[in-house]
Amino acid sequence: MSAETPKPPVIAKKPHAVTAPHGALRNDDYYWLRDDSRTDPEVLAVLHAENSYADAVLAGCKPLADTLYREITGRIKQDDATVPYFKRGYWYYSRFETGKDYAIIARRKDSMDAPEEILFEQNLMAAGKGYFNIGDWEISPDDRLVAWAEDSVGRRQYRLLVKNLLTGEVYADAVDNIEANIVWADDNRTLFYIDKDPLTLLSKRVKTHVLGSAADQDRTVYEEADDSFYLGISRSRSERFICIQAQSTVSAEQRCTPAAAPGEFTVIAPRLRDFEYQADHLGGRWVIRTNWDAPNFRLMVLADDRPFGDRGAWQELVPHKDDVFIESYELFDGFMAIEERSNALLRLRTLTHDGSSAFVAADEPAYTMGLNVNARPDTPWLRYAYTSLTTPNTVYEVNVATSERRLLKRDPVLGGYDPDGYVTERQWAPARDGTKIPVSLVYRKGFEKNGTAALLQYAYGSYGLSTDPRFSVINVSLLDRGMVYAIAHIRGGQEMGRAWYDNGRLLNKINTFTDFIDVTRFLVEEGYAAKDRVAAYGGSAGGLLMGAISNMAPADYTLIISQVPFVDVVTTMLDESIPLTTNEYDEWGNPNERRYYDYMLSYSPYDNIGRRAYPAMFIGTGLWDSQVQYFEPAKYVAKLRELKTDANPVVFRINMEAGHGGKSGRFQRYKESAEQFAYMLEVLGVK
Secondary structure, X not given: OOOOOOOOOOOOOOOOEEEOOOOOEEEOOOHHHOOOOOOOHHHHHHHHHHHHXXXXXXXXXXXXXXXXXXXHHHOEOOOOEOOOEEXXXXXXXXXXXXXXXXXXXXXXXXXXXXXXXEEEEHHHHOOOOOOOEEEEEEEOOOOOEEEEEEEOOOOOOEEEEEEEOOOOOEEEXXXXXXXXXXXXXXXXXXXXXXXXXXXXXOEEEEEEEEOOOOHHHOEEEEEOOOOOOEEEEEEOOOOOXXXXXXXOOOEEEEXXXXXXXXXXXXXXXXXXXXXXXXXXXXXXEEEXXXXXXXXXXXXXXXXXXXXXXXXXXXXXXXXXXXXXEEEEEEEOOOEEEEEEEEOOEEEEEEEEOOOOEEEOOOOOOOOEEEEOOOOOOOOOEEEEEEEOOOOOOEEEEEEOOOOOEEEEEEOOEOOOOOHHHEEEEEEEEXXXXXXXXXXXXXXXXXXXXXXXXXXXXXXXXXXXXXXXOOOOOOHHHHHOOOOEEEEEOOEOEOOOOHHHHHOOOHHHOHHHHHHHHHHHHHHHHOOOOOOOOEEEEEEXXXXXXXXXXXXXXXXXXOEEEEEOOOOOHHHHHHOOOOOOOHHHHHHHXXXXXXXXXXXXXXXXXXXXXXXXXXXEEEXXXXXXXXXXXXXXXXXXXXXXXXXXXXXXXXXXXXXXXOEOOEOOOOOXXXXXXXXXXXXXXXXXXXX
């Protein structure tokens, strides 16, 4: 380093013992960086010093970051709007105004030519706040009131509020620390919501709030005793029932009550380990998606005249297939639409009540399609979204009776973007155990596989969440500079079915990391990239992936971009006071058991940092993150700088006014992306 090179902060070491019930002991010199109050002056000084260091390191990239930001936002139609949908006499939509960060949510009665009624002018609601998000909003059955859940911190502790749409009055009713999940009862006075534990932030209780009453009078209608379960509430498709869903990694339970006269919630089928199901109601029957004797799920039916509690009364509707994973479904009066995964692609098919089935067509080798807003069951039209790495998000509707298809909207991409100027393809990379890993690729037309290009490879690979090939206005700036963008559909997701997930969790988690590394090596060998021009990107559990590959194969990557990374696996999973610990045991394992402790310790990024050379890194977090606490990456960065033997910078950017998803507002995230990618282009030598 020269005298002019920015110097990273020097972080004090304070020994701290971390013990496990089975007696295992580890020392953590940087544990002191954890401050649950987020007010400790010494800790805050470290975070501010990190931001100052990031400013200094990135100063040379600032002109390029500004250029990227202008390019990205220049592709966005600023006064854009969503496709309206019709429900109970109103057309609902959201729209943006030029230069504004937040959408205006509105409706019109009967016709889009009718006067506009604004439900939320979010730009005014967000004024003066560093963060603002409406997580859920619901219209009362009589269409006069709207209830919503808002977060002005970024910690996903929402506040329930209610407004009269006829008068504009915001009622005094307010309930704090709830999930973004609200349901009205038919009386237009009673709201069901989910109360969160103030410490762990787990969804613990379903409560009812009656308008005009105090929040401390709200009644608990269900309390979850098992901390491995999440709670959700919804109304059935028929609108006849209010249902509570309890879901863990490997089990589910659903209970419902009539929406017209809510009373006791009756269990559809009692919970059992390794038994999952979700039920919806329409047309005198319940349709149930379940993994009962069906690892990739099947659909079953329970008639209204059959009692709850006995799954022996369920009748099979759509059988299980080894090569097709049923992801979700939606019910209509004359048919149902099924989202399913096959060959690592998400597709749609329809099934009419007379048994005829048809697939919705696609024209590209790597794409994704899925259900869009279908507010009405009494229609032959199915609305769906289609996108790929080259095709902007497109909303269609198809008439299931006639097969007529209508284009409703394709997101405009300004600045002369032409999908025909880019190529998307699907490759299959061999993993070290012989498994073929699907890879989605995109690059500019004319690209030559001569082993000289720069590559950005992305993956997630946890929780059974599949990463679909979707269009990104950000990536166009990379492709136009000659880069290749790749999505590695590694094990731990569910792209290839439930077994794909099971082979990337618990004691199989290493497969997630080695799959990613093997995809990188395959793409380099096939000439998609130069060996010394590869960047990797992941966030949250994908940040765990980034930390693991940094330790396992640091020489394969020139730069690692890691957002809100889960990097201190063992310490976090030993602490039941931290959100996302107890309900994650079936994902990562319970380190209170020695075999899981040892396995998790073998890959935990923080615990495996060694005296070796590492790639350059850009690591980001949010001070108010509730999913992965800020102190995980803070500790990781401090230990990494202490032990690594190279001179590559480790840039640590802390957003002091945001949580897990970064800053709110549609343009703010593009500023963050522009900064990260400007640094990446500089490190990879992309002009």
